[in-house]
Amino acid sequence: MTVPTLAVFKLASCDGCQLTLLDCEDELLTLAGKVRIAHFLEASSAVTPGPYDLALVEGSVTTPADAERVREIRAQSRHLVTIGACATAGGIQALRNFADVEEFTRAVYARPDYIDTLATSTPVSDHVDVDFELRGCPIDRTQLLEVITAYLAGRKPDIPDHSVCFACKRRGTVCVTVAHGTPCLGPVTHAGCGAICPAYGRGCYGCFGPSGSPNLRALIPLLHRDGMDDRAVERLLRTFNAAAFDKVGKEVRS
Amino acid sequence: MTNSTTTAVLDRDGLSALVQALAAQGRTVVGPTVRDGAVVLAEIASADDLPFGWGTEVEAGRYRLVPRDDGAVFAHTAGPQSWKTYLHPQRERLWSAERAADGHLSVTEDGSEQPSYAFLGVRPCDLRAIAIQDRVLAGGRYPDRGYRERRTGAFLIAAECTEPGATCFCVSMGGGPAADSGFDLALTEVLDRAGHRFLVRTGSEAGEEVLSGLPRHPADAHTRNAARTAVDAARDRMGRAMPPVDLRALMGESLEADRWDDVAARCLTCGNCTMVCPTCFCTTTEEVTDLTGDHAERWQHWDSCFDVDFSHLHGGPVRASARSRYRQWLTHKLSTWYEQFGSSGCVGCGRCVTWCPVGIDITEEAAALHDELTDRLRREKQKETER
Numbered sequence: 001m002t003v004p005t006l007a008v009f010k011l012a013s014c015d016g017c018q019l020t021l022l023d024c025e026d027e028l029l030t031l032a033g034k035v036r037i038a039h040f041l042e043a044s045s046a047v048t049p050g051p052y053d054l055a056l057v058e059g060s061v062t063t064p065a066d067a068e069r070v071r072e073i074r075a076q077s078r079h080l081v082t083i084g085a086c087a088t089a090g091g092i093q094a095l096r097n098f099a100d101v102e103e104f105t106r107a108v109y110a111r112p113d114y115i116d117t118l119a120t121s122t123p124v125s126d127h128v129d130v131d132f133e134l135r136g137c138p139i140d141r142t143q144l145l146e147v148i149t150a151y152l153a154g155r156k157p158d159i160p161d162h163s164v165c166f167a168c169k170r171r172g173t174v175c176v177t178v179a180h181g182t183p184c185l186g187p188v189t190h191a192g193c194g195a196i197c198p199a200y201g202r203g204c205y206g207c208f209g210p211s212g213s214p215n216l217r218a219l220i221p222l223l224h225r226d227g228m229d230d231r232a233v234e235r236l237l238r239t240f241n242a243a244a245f246d247k248v249g250k251e252v253r254s
Numbered sequence: 255m256t257n258s259t260t261t262a263v264l265d266r267d268g269l270s271a272l273v274q275a276l277a278a279q280g281r282t283v284v285g286p287t288v289r290d291g292a293v294v295l296a297e298i299a300s301a302d303d304l305p306f307g308w309g310t311e312v313e314a315g316r317y318r319l320v321p322r323d324d325g326a327v328f329a330h331t332a333g334p335q336s337w338k339t340y341l342h343p344q345r346e347r348l349w350s351a352e353r354a355a356d357g358h359l360s361v362t363e364d365g366s367e368q369p370s371y372a373f374l375g376v377r378p379c380d381l382r383a384i385a386i387q388d389r390v391l392a393g394g395r396y397p398d399r400g401y402r403e404r405r406t407g408a409f410l411i412a413a414e415c416t417e418p419g420a421t422c423f424c425v426s427m428g429g430g431p432a433a434d435s436g437f438d439l440a441l442t443e444v445l446d447r448a449g450h451r452f453l454v455r456t457g458s459e460a461g462e463e464v465l466s467g468l469p470r471h472p473a474d475a476h477t478r479n480a481a482r483t484a485v486d487a488a489r490d491r492m493g494r495a496m497p498p499v500d501l502r503a504l505m506g507e508s509l510e511a512d513r514w515d516d517v518a519a520r521c522l523t524c525g526n527c528t529m530v531c532p533t534c535f536c537t538t539t540e541e542v543t544d545l546t547g548d549h550a551e552r553w554q555h556w557d558s559c560f561d562v563d564f565s566h567l568h569g570g571p572v573r574a575s576a577r578s579r580y581r582q583w584l585t586h587k588l589s590t591w592y593e594q595f596g597s598s599g600c601v602g603c604g605r606c607v608t609w610c611p612v613g614i615d616i617t618e619e620a621a622a623l624h625d626e627l628t629d630r631l632r633r634e635k636q637k638e639t640e641r
Binding site: 027030031034145148149150152153155158160161162163165166169170171172173174175177178179180181184186187188201212213215217218219221222 | 562
């Protein structure tokens with residue numbers, strides 16, 4: 001039996017999600033025995049040409065070159081998994097979707113004419129078929145290992161679609177909204193982080209994106225009650241998963 | 255109450271001695287304690303960890319800890335956890351499997367020794383909830399071994415209810431603030447000019463044995479009366495009430511009610527109600543493999559009917575809409591639970607009302623369904639008469 005090859009690719013992103021793979025320190029040696037790391041520039045400059053068995057793709061599509069490249073990656077990959085909020089929902093950079101990107105380039109760059117960018121930041125799934133999307137900004141180490149382990153075992157990864165509230169209750173965290181009046185996106189946010197923020201008394205800020213059945217219309221009045229005005233609510237929803245929460249919001253409004 | 259019941263009075267030192275005596279038996283003592291702005295359940299090292307001087311103010315979707323001048327220790331209402339946190343833990347390994355180098359597979363059932371618990375401050379509503387979970391998890395043809403062992407070994411000290419909260423409705427669910435059975439010891443807190451003390455009653459031989467080793471006073475008539483008066487008064491101070499109708503029939507007649515759409519619009523489907531419910535028991539199992547593929551484990555963990563994946567069959571979830579999931583929860587809790595387990599699944603503790611972020615109130619929903627049904631039947635009757 002040949003060892004499957006693993007490739008890690010990056011589009012528009014901060015590298016934090018692929019760093020999560022390097023952060024699997026206790027498991028890295030075992031992993032290196034189970035897959036052949038064929039393309040992982042953050043870890044090694046040694047690159048083997050494709051095709052690849054398992055590709056992890058970080059980052060969103062923000063340039064015409066990205067759009068072309070993600071199609072090449074798909075063509076080279078038997079099983080393609082997107083990792084993180086950028087690759088899965090467009091990331092922070094999807095804020096451009098609600099603004100004039102020309103205006104941004106004029107404000108930021110001395111020579112905006114050098115910039116070749118798209119008007120939007122979009123998830124990989126807008127461009128090619130994706131086999132699995134792993135959420136988070138950044139992704140959770142344990143969930144990444146689960147996705148890779150499941151792939152190696154030929155089974156479906158066990159990544160629940162429910163809200164962060166499940167995780168708070170399971171770990172015994174006191175609800176920050178009910179007991180403290182703290183605005184929290186937990187009830188509409190996809191679990192996976194282990195409910196870290198509420199465990200430290202902070203509200204969830206939705207870095208894993210919308211859960212499997214978010215009801216924003218029911219949650220927004222609570223955010224208002226707990227001291228957020230419309231602008232603050234918009235900022236909260238338009239951070240790490242701007243485009244994803246916006247899409248949910250539009251579905252709610254329609 | 256049995257004839258063999260022994261009654262005595264413990265003062266605060268007596269309560270401290272009780273915690274020490276249970277710990278000396280090798281028990282893990284769990285009781286209410288203050289953490290992160292709430293009275294939570296946790297392992298306690300001494301009676302000093304108990305929430306002396308803390309009360310709670312609750313409403314639908316709201317919980318606040320408030321200091322009390324009287325130093326009362328059992329004057330708080332239900333927090334975000336219940337005793338199922340310990341008896342039916344959120345995650346438990348069922349078995350593990352190893353594949354040897356020669357391919358031989360060996361499966362080992364998880365047989366780790368269960369802790370011997372002592373639960374201090376179990377409310378009467380929670381005693382009933384434990385009895386319900388006993389029927390669900392320890393009864394029937396396929397009892398949950400881990401649950402049964404933890405439950406059999408547990409020592410229960412009830413704390414009768416003298417300060418019901420605004421979301422409490424146990425009386426309307428057939429319960430009440432008094433502890434009648436199902437405990438080893440039952441405490442009733444009394445605070446008056448004669449001091450801060452606890453009327454204690456025994457409910458089992460194990461309770462008799464523990465009490466006999468504690469520094470205690472005889473149960474005087476004044477303390478008995480004060481305890482009885484406080485519990486009786488609590489009965490009349492429930493913040494809420496379930497509508498006094500046949501809930502089983504109501505749910506059965508309401509499957510197509512419009513009210514489900516109304517509640518679905520407000521429901522976050524976040525699952526908090528089921529997680530805090532002391533009788534909700536649903537679990538799922540997950541198989542965990544490691545990277546080598548030679549080691550696998552099966553874990554059982556809490557699940558909820560509000561999880562879309564809970565009803566996932568081939569092709570997708572059976573209960574995709576919030577309407578269908580809320581309906582499933584309420585009809586099971588108040589109606590089909592009878593067919594399955596011979597009682598209602600609701601004890602009226604009020605946790606689902608308090609800890610729902612948007613404050614959906616089970617008593618209000620039941621009342622609205624009742625109104626809708628009454629209205630419908632009235633209109634149908636009218637139509638018939640017109641014919």
